[in-house]
Amino acid sequence: MIQVTGRPRALVDVPLHYCPGCTHGIIHRLVAETIDRLGVRERTVGVASVGCSVFSYQYFDVDFQQAAHGRAPAVATGIKRVLTDRVVFTYQGDGDLASIGAAEILHAGARGERITVIFVNNAIYGMTGGQMAPTTLEGMVTTTTPKGRASRVEGTNLHVVELMAGLKGVAYAAREAVTSPARIHKARRAIEAAFRAQIEDRGLGIVELLSTCPINWGMTPVDALAWCEAHMIPEYPLGVLRDTSAQKEGPTKPKPPGAVRPKQEDTAGHHGEARHAYP
């Protein structure tokens, strides 16, 4: 049975500062519910980013660090490498993760950091007032693309999860949306899988969540959800792009496809035991 009422233990009972109709609130709730369900609240450390979710640390009842713009995966790396039995997650928007923090997220994925990344994509810079983001769709009007994003001039939008799914250190990569109850249920499952990827020591887990920004999109919340369905989902297909849980738990226990995966597992993450083998 799915709990549909009541505040998750991992969510603080304070009003959110987000704009009316913003979907950050839904995503916060999904993350908090996941933390509760996995029973890891007391050993979780969150990393907040810069953007609308800069104050996300106020809402989760877990330890939190506030990171510089784009650097959350590096901060999370620092935490996880010294507290290897804790659960560490970042909560980042598209400007933070895909623009200024592109290097940090890519290399955290390449290293297979045992962290979970909650990536909220609303295709725009919300906090600074609606500028073009790396995920802004072609033709989309923003305050810095007043005539609509033209690929010749402003380039094309980044597909982050597709990039991340190509990295061997990434154990789980999925994109979901929070535009309807059915999609929210799928998003909930993806978030849990992204946390499990870290808890089961398989690698980095990332979920991209297509979100809305009614204020900067200049729409009512209902229209914004419809716009996300009509324009963002076709451009950013939903679904799981990478999931190593089957490989790990499958019946072919000894050594699945070749020696490549296990070897990579050994070197990507922890430095402790393996390194002791060296003189």
Added chain:
Amino acid sequence: MSRILMKGNEALAEAAIRAGCRAYFGYPITPQNEVPEYMAAHLGEAGGAFVQAESEVAAINMIYGAAGAGVRAMTTTSGPGFSLMTEGISYLVGSRLPCVIANIMRGGPGLGNIAPAQGDYFQVTRGLGHGDSRGIVLAPSTVQEAVDLVTLAFPLAERYRLPVVIAADGILGQMMEPVALPDPIEPPAPPEWATTGAKDRERRIISSIYLEPEELEKHVAALREIYLTIIRDEQRWEAYRTEDAEIVVVAFGTLARVARSAVDRARDLGVWAGLLRPITLWPFPANGFDISPRCWLAAEMSAGQMVDDVRLSVNGRAPVEWYGRFGGVVPSPGELADVIVSTAAKEGVAS
């Protein structure tokens, strides 16, 4: 205590491990590469975490994470990398996180070269990132002193909950000298503000954001009080033959070694010279300037930076002359002795 021959960078790394450093994140840059290489080989043996970061930007933010988790953390770099780290250093200061950052200085600006220099003086003493950001800066002049100062740096950083910078140069990093290493210590338990998971306690938040002007002013005012305490309590310097000196050279780091020999030579030539060697660059050891030579000579391997602090400390009581070589050029003792003698003559100091 027995002494062993060690390269400066390796001694720095070993001393850090012995001082309880359990997290090192760094990016390759000459002339400090022996530090990450040493850490990669040995930090794991001590139960610590080593990561070669994708950039200095990432390295300093990994430091932020580990320091916030209550672990003794260190990174090392050189000028161009230090520039990239200053963003993160400002956040470390704003969030009150202790850590140690060594800048093994090389020639600049820009890519410059990999030869020893002191041209990051303003950057380490004035420019630790945006905002009202400051941290203690320690300047060793021997490999032994590098060991001693890194040992001191961690508790200093924790006492004030601020980053401590070790400003050395390529010569100190690369040269080998005999050193006595301190016994290893166990790192202290995570402090009461560390984010280690909210088990049986309230959650903890590490942040540098204070949106209300009055709140931020309060935060910075508290920082300022700490800065003033540091200025009062943490000035460190060494005075050499200054008691009867008529001209006092002010020099730090590698150049202070050269200056020491130059002072002896100048004395041989009849000039009563002395040396004041700042060990802390910030706070600048103004208290060491309560002597009254007839003139001062600021000598630095940069194009006129530390001389500003010398002028502020002398405060018009006597003329302050300047001599510098830069771009990676290190003056010889003979060269500097000649400068001392000619400066003394110019200022009418009898020889």
